[in-house]
Amino acid sequence: MNAEILCVGTEILLGDIVNTNAAYLARELAALGIGCYYQSVVGDNAGRLAEGLQLALSRADMVITTGGLGPTYDDLTKETVAEMFGLSMELHRPSLEKMEAMFKGRGRVFTKNNEKQAYFPKGAHIFANDQGTAPGLAVESQGKVVILLPGPPGEMTAMFQKQVRPYLESRSTRVLRSHTIHLFDIGESTVEDMLHQSMLDHENPTIAPYAKLGEVQLRVTASAADEAEAEALMQPVMEEICALFADHVYGVDVQDLQHALVGRLQELGKTIAVAESCTGGTIASRLTDIAGASQVFLCGAVTYSNESKQKMLGVSAQTLEQHGAVSPECALEMARGIRTASGSGIGLSTTGIAGPGGGTPQKPVGLVYVAAVTESQEKVLELNLSRGYADQRKLIRNWASMYAMNLVLELCREAE
Amino acid sequence: MNAEILCVGTEILLGDIVNTNAAYLARELAALGIGCYYQSVVGDNAGRLAEGLQLALSRADMVITTGGLGPTYDDLTKETVAEMFGLSMELHRPSLEKMEAMFKGRGRVFTKNNEKQAYFPKGAHIFANDQGTAPGLAVESQGKVVILLPGPPGEMTAMFQKQVRPYLESRSTRVLRSHTIHLFDIGESTVEDMLHQSMLDHENPTIAPYAKLGEVQLRVTASAADEAEAEALMQPVMEEICALFADHVYGVDVQDLQHALVGRLQELGKTIAVAESCTGGTIASRLTDIAGASQVFLCGAVTYSNESKQKMLGVSAQTLEQHGAVSPECALEMARGIRTASGSGIGLSTTGIAGPGGGTPQKPVGLVYVAAVTESQEKVLELNLSRGYADQRKLIRNWASMYAMNLVLELCREAE
Secondary structure, eight states: OEEEEEEEOHHHHTTSSOOHHHHHHHHHHHHTTOEEEEEEEEOSOHHHHHHHHHHHHHHOSEEEEESOOSSSTTOOHHHHHHHHHTOOEEEOHHHHHHHHHHHHHTTOOOOGGGGGGGEEETTOEEEOOSSSSOOEEEEEETTEEEEEEOSSHHHHHHHIIIIIHHHHHHTSSSEEEEEEEEEOSSOHHHHHHHHHHHHHHOSSSEEEEEEETTEEEEEEEEEESSHHHHHHHHHHHHHHHHHHTTTTEEEESOSOHHHHHHHHHHHHTOOEEEEESTTTTHHHHHHHTSTTGGGTEEEEEEEOSHHHHHHHHOOOHHHHHHHOSSSHHHHHHHHHHHHHHHTOSEEEEEEEOOSSSOOOSSSOTTEEEEEEEOSSOEEEEEEEOOOOOSSOHHHHHHHHHHHHHHHHHHHHHHHO | OEEEEEEEOHHHHTTSSOOHHHHHHHHHHHHTTOEEEEEEEEOSOHHHHHHHHHHHHHHOSEEEEESOOSSSTTOOHHHHHHHHTTOOEEEOHHHHHHHHHHHHHTTOOOOGGGGGGGEEETTOEEEOOSSSSOOEEEEEETTEEEEEEOSSHHHHHHHIIIIIHHHHHHTSSSEEEEEEEEEOSSOHHHHHHHHHHHHHHOSSSEEEEEEETTEEEEEEEEEESSHHHHHHHHHHHHHHHHHHTTTTEEEESOSOHHHHHHHHHHHHTOOEEEEESTTTTHHHHHHHTSTTGGGTEEEEEEEOSHHHHHHHHOOOHHHHHHHOSSSHHHHHHHHHHHHHHHTOSEEEEEEEOOSSSOOOSSSOTTEEEEEEEOSSOEEEEEEEOOOOOSSOHHHHHHHHHHHHHHHHHHHHHHHO
């Protein structure tokens, strides 16, 4: 079975929005084992939409569209599909009633043009929309399937997870299940090299590496008659990989380093405070982006100037004079200082040169020290994060933040 | 003249990356007045790439591709275009020498497969790559133009700005120039409503509104024989719009609020320090993301707990007891506290309920207080940022950060 993704919307063609829907659907299809060789975008234009659909249906068994299901005259995806398959449009009363109730609940007037959203090609399978007004649908005809989803990403992804994914799985006699292992501080090429034979040997489950946002993810995917069998197939492979990369695995099926860290600290009942120089609040911002972070995150200090390092963290004038602000000594004093000041279990710090200015031959752009201290442990890390790019400031700040969060996870593992 | 965008890369088809290149190019083409009716994605597969190119060239005068210019065997965009137009591949010595020098400078070995990147279809116009190894190129043949750009967004956008845009302009007898006016704290529909007649009246320059990242941008675009004429056409319209939205314009042709703020503080020679509760370091992180921020940004405090608000900022126990941490009184004390502690010219603070938990009927999720103080000014703002979405924590934190930065810009305007 192979599929194509066809996104409909003039706003995509004008570059006013980034097409995150295509990436989301592509990833979901890949996870379901459905091949996808083309993605296309057309505007809100009946002729070009029909042409795009015809072409996609000539190449694939299934086409998934996003957009063009709304109430206005230029929303015409449903109508185009109905015409293509020679199907009449019929009112779906439950959809109409749900929409009317939704408008009433929000105190909004239900204008006539909204009714359009409750008409569907005859025989369509309807996907209710929990997040907005326009339902989605699947039309099966002439041996092909066309799945039409709304354009707003929040509506589309919720509909896919809750309804389209099960619909697609129900059409197959097998289920696909995946786990993702997250590795940090190791390059994708090293991972591929170490796993090469294993990747060739394993056909089910498969192992696929992805380099993403400064880390490497390994996705293990099994195809089986049911979920239990899929899990049983994956278990030994997961164990093998986790053992092989033991020093680098920071989580399985987690969202990212900050979620892994906040989750781990919650489990352990530990608190953290952060003193940031070169990362300038990035670590604090990432940790507090997570709902419930206040249970473990006490406070942060963004000490950009030397004076603030002394005042807020108690870094000694002597250390700053003798070793400079970018030094392991300063990083340690910052971490100790924020831990003492806040009364947290863990103190974490970063100090370095993010660039583009400020570098010297002795202390070049990209030199960063990261320190983490607890009551009984102290660790400081020297990082050389420059890759020689012209605009690597964000990259250096991102990596420094990740190394800092990973250092705390390492401390937690060692303390166990 | 119309164009199509064809992005090449299996990683896009698998959903491993979001296709930001297509959105960037779409926006640039629209700004140049070049129509675009289709975007497509194909994988690293010679047959489907050739098919996709043929189809695009049958529909458009120009095709812009991204990706597939690298050194490996599956990078085949150049070769496919050469074959399609019956052109031989020739070595471009300056590109080869530049690449060899780059490898040498980084202490890396120049492996043989890299040479591939210095071969081009005969007669191609070559775009040097300042950010990476693979140059881009334009091939003009049979009345059509194919422009091939590298896949990594940093390389592609830099190449487009510096070389492809001038190349496209040189092919036209007219130039297009744009200015973008940035508005904050006003809805897109209000802007459209107020500008409706003006948008209809003006054909050159055109006025187009865009809602982006919590703000509204107005792009004014003039078509003229040369740059001076375009600027002269835009000037009265720019003045009219800036006067109409005077209270909401925070910048013209700026990148975003943080760039506008850091730039303004640099001009005024003023310094700032930030005390953040609900925004948790987001403002500090955004300001310090900008190179040179250290000239104006002294320090930040992320005071999540009440204890840290007292210790780090000197907020009084009485204020916390009587009014709570989410109150105008607390916001003001936080802003005064960080200003005094840091010796900065401006103190800025945020305190509020980002959710999803922590709300009460009196102080619901989305209630945020923002305060800014200088030697002679004090301002505090009450915001109700809830939109009733399930997952609005990030939205509330983003808006609160933007309102806070905008408040400082307002203070600066008032102090003039």
